[in-house]
Structure formats: structure tokens, C-alpha cells
Amino acid sequence: MNAFSVTNQSPSKALDDWENAVIDLFLNAANSFGLPKSYGQIYGLLFCRDQPLAMDEIMELLKISKGSASQGLRALRQLGAVSSVFAPGDRRERYIAECRLRKLVGGFLREQADPHLEKGTARLNQIEKLVNNLQDEGSRKRGVRRHEILSGWHRQMSRLLPWVKMIVGKSDRLPQKNSE
Amino acid sequence: MNAFSVTNQSPSKALDDWENAVIDLFLNAANSFGLPKSYGQIYGLLFCRDQPLAMDEIMELLKISKGSASQGLRALRQLGAVSSVFAPGDRRERYIAECRLRKLVGGFLREQADPHLEKGTARLNQIEKLVNNLQDEGSRKRGVRRHEILSGWHRQMSRLLPWVKMIVGKSDRLPQKNSE
DNA sequence: AAAATAGTTCAAGTTTTTTTGAACAAACTG
DNA sequence: CAGTTTGTTCAAAAAAACTTGAACTATTTT
Structure with missing residues (x-):
């Protein structure tokens, strides 16, 4: 051959x-x-x-x-x-x-997502400050509203991450011999 | 100022x-x-x-x-x-x-994550085929093992997405007088 | 129907990110 | 210790991603 x-x-x-x-x-x-x-x-x-x-x-x-x-x-x-x-x-x-999905996801979230959430907190505080300085009543109200929405999103994202780690960790490597 | x-x-x-x-x-x-x-x-x-x-x-x-x-x-x-x-x-x-986080996340997952999962299925099938063609017993066993791991990951990711949509949807805009 | 207005497309230009490889540092070997 | 091996760093090159603007299509106005 x-x-x-x-x-x-x-x-x-x-x-x-x-x-x-x-x-x-x-x-x-x-x-x-x-x-x-x-x-x-x-x-x-x-x-x-x-x-x-x-x-x-x-x-x-x-x-x-x-x-x-x-x-x-x-x-x-x-x-x-x-x-x-x-x-x-x-x-x-x-x-x-590392072949355990839980570890991979955990590491990724720790290194990528968590830092973003922290920076998010700082940015939100800055926005809040700028908004509160507004003189015009209408503008300020609009700004406050937007800041509230963003804070809500931030909170929800923070809540989400632990769940992701949990759910992915559930049944890690396949249960050995197991047909589909 | x-x-x-x-x-x-x-x-x-x-x-x-x-x-x-x-x-x-x-x-x-x-x-x-x-x-x-x-x-x-x-x-x-x-x-x-x-x-x-x-x-x-x-x-x-x-x-x-x-x-x-x-x-x-x-x-x-x-x-x-x-x-x-x-x-x-x-x-x-x-x-x-669109200011509803649920909608934003849903759209993002639909447009970005779902297509990736679909392509993943195709790729996994291709890998499975290549692995099954291997002549050497040891190599094939290793390949099969890897394919099983990847399939497990794929399954877990598919399971995760619906949860993400749920969790994020929980309390959308801050509880406030919402108009719509 | 010509002119004006809205919006799309895409090749070329710009910016950003990634990769390379040569110079360097650190740790071993004889 | 001089030479070798292993791995890091970083400036420059290459590749990839994004943006631009001129040409174009489609629609509306006069």
C-alpha cells in the first residue's frame, strides 16, 4: 500500500x-x-x-x-x-x-465577567453624580430614571452569575458509560 | 462646573x-x-x-x-x-x-448563542465521524472520550440558555409604575 | 419627470488586535 | 564558570475588525 x-x-x-x-x-x-x-x-x-x-x-x-x-x-x-x-x-x-466545564466557566467568569461588574459599579456611581448635578428638572428626572434602569440591570447581572456557575456545575463530566 | x-x-x-x-x-x-x-x-x-x-x-x-x-x-x-x-x-x-433587559438578553442569545450551538452540533458530528474512522484502537478510544466530553459540554450549554432567559426575566424594569 | 430626501452598500482607509522573532533573563549542566 | 536549555518580553510586522464616504436604489415632492 x-x-x-x-x-x-x-x-x-x-x-x-x-x-x-x-x-x-x-x-x-x-x-x-x-x-x-x-x-x-x-x-x-x-x-x-x-x-x-x-x-x-x-x-x-x-x-x-x-x-x-x-x-x-x-x-x-x-x-x-x-x-x-x-x-x-x-x-x-x-x-x-482542564477538562471540567465547571472550572472553565468559573475561571472565565472570574477573570472576565467579575471585573466588568466591578467597573460597572464605578461607572454607575459616576453617572449618578452627573445626573444629580443637572439643573433642569425634566432632564434630571430623565437621567435619574435611566440610572435606575441601569442599576437594575447591574443587579440582575450580579445575581445571574452565581446561577450560571451552579447550573453548569450540575453534572460535570458525563456520567461515564451512558447512551444518549 | x-x-x-x-x-x-x-x-x-x-x-x-x-x-x-x-x-x-x-x-x-x-x-x-x-x-x-x-x-x-x-x-x-x-x-x-x-x-x-x-x-x-x-x-x-x-x-x-x-x-x-x-x-x-x-x-x-x-x-x-x-x-x-x-x-x-x-x-x-x-x-x-428597547429598555427591557429580558428582551435584550433574549435577542442577544437568539442571534449570537443559538447559532453557535447549532454550528456546534454540526462540528461535533464531523468530529465523531473522523474519530470513528481511526484504525488504531488506542487513538480511537481517546478520540471517542474527547467527543463524549464535548457532547456533554454542548448539552450543558444548551440547558443553560433557557435558565439565563428565565432568571434575567424575573423582575425586569425596577418595580415601579410601569407604563406600556 | 426632475430634484430632493432617506437610506443602503461596499471598496478603500483607518484603527485595533494579534502574532512574530530577536534580545533578554533565569535556571540548569558539565 | 561558560555553555546550553527553557521561557519571557516587547517593538515591529501582519492580520483582523471597524469606519468612512461616494455611488447607488428607492421613495417623495414640486
Whole structure:
């Protein structure tokens, strides 16, 4: 048949088709969440693998630069989406993906949503102050009304986040062998 | 405070400070949700106003181009964040902001999240097919495992969205004399 | 029907974000 | 300690996203 290929015996040299498909899925997901696509690629690759990978392996498999790999891994660790391990007798750090959705969502909310809510509080206070300074009765009333609406939204969003963490955490990894 | 100002008698000529603050808030919010900042500005302006505004007024107040205004208004209508009305005896369309958070969230999920979930289904099917074609027993098992995890995530996300709509809908505008 | 008004489209220009790679720092090795 | 390996940083290049404005369609007015 074919001298090469067949079963892909070299584990760290090239990606399987399904791995490329998964990586591409995470690339798109990262984009939708406002993260650089390289973050998605790195996470996707690690997600596919059982064994932890070192940075230079990631660079080679994904064909991305040292800088991207370094920055991507740092951000993913910060989000709790990736953690590092040390193989005994090897100096390099190696990385694995966090596969529990609850942890991923939790990290994302902690790093992205929570800061926005905090900034929101500050902005609302500023708006309230500006509104209260208005001289014209009608304008002030309109401004007060708008500030009230925004405060209500802010409160609702703050309420929502804990629920999201709960609901996603419910049944994490699939209950092992389970047919649809 | 402000040399001019006093009561700002020209309604369609300039923005109040608080309006600028609100517009800026929505500009930032739009960014975080992956929407162009001009969309946020337009929504923010309409959100501040009691009276509907025409496109050329929006262009002038925000200093944005015809193209941005047109495209922004179209997208916002598509999201259900803005609706148009016709003032009697005026040919121009005029726009108002939807201020019910439930509607805004619903529209956003419908336009952004739902399509992603659908594409996700397709991608998962593709991955499943690729995985099942694998010859090597070990690789296939790993692939199957990953596909199961992703399917579980997908299912959880699908479950989450209805809850989000519910929770946000709970107490919409602040409990106040609501007219509508 | 010509002129004026409203609004859309899209190629080109601008701005912002992401990626790259060379220079650097830190930690190990012989 | 000099050399090697591992990983970080950041200025510049590349890519992606957004905005602009002129040309265009459609509708209304004179």
C-alpha cells in the first residue's frame, strides 16, 4: 500500500484529522468569547492529548511562534484552563488542559465577567453624580430614571452569575458509560 | 462646573455629560460582548432619550458616518435592541431603544448563542465521524472520550440558555409604575 | 419627470488586535 | 564558570475588525 502513513506511529509529529477538527472548534470558540484564536488552538491541542505537552512541542504541532505559545499558555493558566506539571527528569514545564466545564466557566467568569461588574459599579456611581448635578428638572428626572434602569440591570447581572456557575456545575463530566 | 450648559435648551445639538457617560458605558459593554463600539454608542444614545431619533440626528450627535449609523441601526434592530417608529408627517424613520433587559438578553442569545450551538452540533458530528474512522484502537478510544466530553459540554450549554432567559426575566424594569 | 430626501452598500482607509522573532533573563549542566 | 536549555518580553510586522464616504436604489415632492 503506502510506505508512510497508515497508522501515524510518530505521536508528537503531526496532528490527526480529528485533532485538527477539535482545535479548529476551540479556535472558533475562543473567537466568540473574545479571546485570541491562538489561545483556542493551544487549549484545543492540550484537550486532545492524554500526555502533557511542552511548549516547544505545542509550537511545532500548531506552527505558532514562541511568543504566542508563551503568552497563550500564561493566559490559559491564569484562566484556570491549563495547568502545568513537571515530568520527572525533564527540566521543561509541561501542560495539560482542564477538562471540567465547571472550572472553565468559573475561571472565565472570574477573570472576565467579575471585573466588568466591578467597573460597572464605578461607572454607575459616576453617572449618578452627573445626573444629580443637572439643573433642569425634566432632564434630571430623565437621567435619574435611566440610572435606575441601569442599576437594575447591574443587579440582575450580579445575581445571574452565581446561577450560571451552579447550573453548569450540575453534572460535570458525563456520567461515564451512558447512551444518549 | 461648565461654562456653557446651564440648561441645554437645544435638544438635538449636543450631549449632556451624563449622556456621554452612558454612551461610553455602552460602548465598553458592546466591546465586551464582541460587538462594534459604534453599536454601543448608538444604543446608548437612544437609551438616554425619551424621544425617538432619526438617523441623521444620531450621526450628528455621535459624529459617526452614514455607513456606521445605517449598519449599526440595522444590527441593533436585528438584535431587537432598537425599534423604529414613524413620526406623523415626517418621512424619516426614527429609532428608540428597547429598555427591557429580558428582551435584550433574549435577542442577544437568539442571534449570537443559538447559532453557535447549532454550528456546534454540526462540528461535533464531523468530529465523531473522523474519530470513528481511526484504525488504531488506542487513538480511537481517546478520540471517542474527547467527543463524549464535548457532547456533554454542548448539552450543558444548551440547558443553560433557557435558565439565563428565565432568571434575567424575573423582575425586569425596577418595580415601579410601569407604563406600556 | 426632475430634484430632493432617506437610506443602503461596499471598496478603500483607518484603527485595533494579534502574532512574530530577536534580545533578554533565569535556571540548569558539565 | 561558560555553555546550553527553557521561557519571557516587547517593538515591529501582519492580520483582523471597524469606519468612512461616494455611488447607488428607492421613495417623495414640486
